[in-house]
Amino acid sequence: MRAAIANYWWGSSTDNRHIHWMRWGRLTAAKCQGGMGFRNLRHFNVAMLGKQGWRLMSRPESLCARVLKGRYFHDSDFMECTRKKHASHTWRAILAGREVLGQGLIKRIIGDGSLTNIWRDRWLPQHFNGRPITPLADQYVTRVADLITASGQWNEDLVRQVFFLVDAEAILRTPIRGRGDDIWAWELEKHGMYSVRSAYRLLENQRLH
Structure with missing residues (x-):
């Protein structure tokens, strides 16, 4: 996806490859920082996966949450469970989303x-x-x-x-x-609900600093 977006931006095609005058990391920087504001696809994907983990925590009574809990973390909670050896690709992807959840979640008393x-x-x-x-x-x-x-x-x-x-x-x-x-809330939003936008911004700020 990154290559396809960069090729489109610089006018490259299968028959005519143009020079990419700026590295991808610069293109994904905010416009106020001299970039083009393109999304960092890895961070956006992690932020999206974090939403799946948020649903498991905020809707534990759902069928999906009950099935996954019974299969992968029946004796612990989602934030503390470890990846099992033969876990599915879907479950491994959801666990990858904990990277951002662990940094933005907060318990409300x-x-x-x-x-x-x-x-x-x-x-x-x-x-x-x-x-x-x-x-x-x-x-x-x-x-x-x-x-x-x-x-x-x-x-x-x-x-x-x-x-x-x-x-x-x-x-x-x-x-x-x-x-x-006590409940989990998303600290970066006033209403306490998980936001892909704020999660993505959190990951990007960490990259820049």
């Missing part, structure tokens, strides 16, 4: 925090990589539920005792939204 791991899950909005930077060694709290009082508020004394100041402040300003189970 909807309920009591029992489904969110403090040290492993991303759950702190706009805070480093979404997790505390406080060292894990010798910590006796593991779930966000351990930091919430019976009245549904942050246990401020415990939070300030366990975490570095910067982590404690990030935790205390994170809203506890009410009743129900």
Whole structure:
């Protein structure tokens, strides 16, 4: 696809091959950066595959999600499962989409925090990589539920005792939204739903930096 697009852009054909005056990486750069704004096909494909993984997580009751879970990750969750030796091409492609999901997903504390791991899950909005930077060694709290009082508020004394100041402040300003189970959300969109456009932009920003 990349070769076909580049040949079309530079006017090449089967009978007449023209010089490509600019490398493909430059063509995929944004126009404000001197490029042509062409899509990086690998990143776009990964962003599209990420949407399939998002559907497995956001619609676990669907037939597709139940079949794949029973086949490939019945004893774990999607973000932690490993690729089995004889996995299908479809499943391997979906796992490739986790590359972007793992960087944009965040847990929203909807309920009591029992489904969110403090040290492993991303759950702190706009805070480093979404997790505390406080060292894990010798910590006796593991779930966000351990930091919430019976009245549904942050246990401020415990939070300030366990975490570095910067982590404690990030935790205390994170809203506890009410009743129900903690849910995954897409941090890069206000509505929390996965967006191929923002996922692609995330991958492109990483390439540029």
